[in-house]
Amino acid sequence: MGRSTAPLHGGDLRRAAAVYGPREFIDFSANINLLGPPPQVWQVLSENLKDVVHYPDPHLEGLKADLASFLQVDSACILPGNGGAELIYLLPRLEGVRQVLIPAPTFAEYAEAAQACKVPIRYCPDLDHLEQGDMLFLCNPNNPTGKLTPKEQVWQLAQRADKQGALLVVDEAFIDFTPEGRAASAAPLVKDCERLIVLYSLTKLFAIPGLRLGCLVASRTLIDVLRQLQPPWSVNCLAELAGRAALGDESFRERTRKATAEEREFLYQGLLAQQGLTPYPSAANFIFVAIDDPSWTGTTVTDALGRRGILVRNCANFEGLEGDRHIRVAVRTRQENERLLRELADLLGGSR
Incomplete structure (x- = not known):
């Protein structure tokens, strides 16, 4: 059977x-905290495995209270979910959403969610087309x-959206990795803007993608509507316990x-010192890299590293990127x- 060269989703x-x-594998394809989960997450999981025989809490008031303190918002403005992805897929189902705007390139699940609801998508190169x-x-x-x-x-942008009757969805899955940390978050602005929605993922910061835990911050009116669209018991008992254990650890x-x-x-x-590569400055816990060497593509670099036990994210299937060059x-x-830098140097011919 031939080897597939299709881009792998991160972490697969x-x-x-x-x-x-x-x-x-050494997995550079998934943008997860390099420190791994906090120690108390391991402890709370091992001590509470017996709880899987019971249904999860359908109301999650304790988790919402902890999230409210962490995000500096009212707990009534929070909707926990089965990772950020579940919440993204709820949004195009809101009444009045007839066209979704997506700056490109960006996270593909926004478009997937719109397509699942048969909502037309318009890609835009910047944020001036609200x-x-x-x-x-x-994102x-x-x-x-x-x-x-x-x-x-x-x-x-949120003020413009409010005036125009549009919804602005800000996905802050990686905000905790920025130099500003939570000070860069738009979540506290929700109280002053009815049509601002902020998504937050606990799986990146706390390195628990397999547990699936995220939340959405919005006005009480929007939260009430979205809750009606969400399936019951979206957050399992272990995810709730892990999230609550991790949220209080400021250190x-x-x-x-x-x-x-x-x-x-x-x-x-x-990466900057490598021949044939141009890395872009990043505020997150990942780096976007252009392949300048014409004898290589994103696919061939990804494949060559994969055969050496290193996974990176081939960006060939991101909308808005020309060619297979990232x-x-x-x-x-x-x-x-x-290790990654050594392998790249061996493949691409060393440093500049």
């Missing part, structure tokens, strides 16, 4: 094993580019920001980052 270790053979749709998705910082839109600009967040900043700079400078790499530990 099972498919990677099917393509490259079973092995221990009048052309009923809902605008803004901040953006995936895959790592660009952070300043909070002041988000506020201006973990500080360690995460420090480690991410150090390793992001190390990896960026190492990859995205997560910021990982120093030892792992050094």
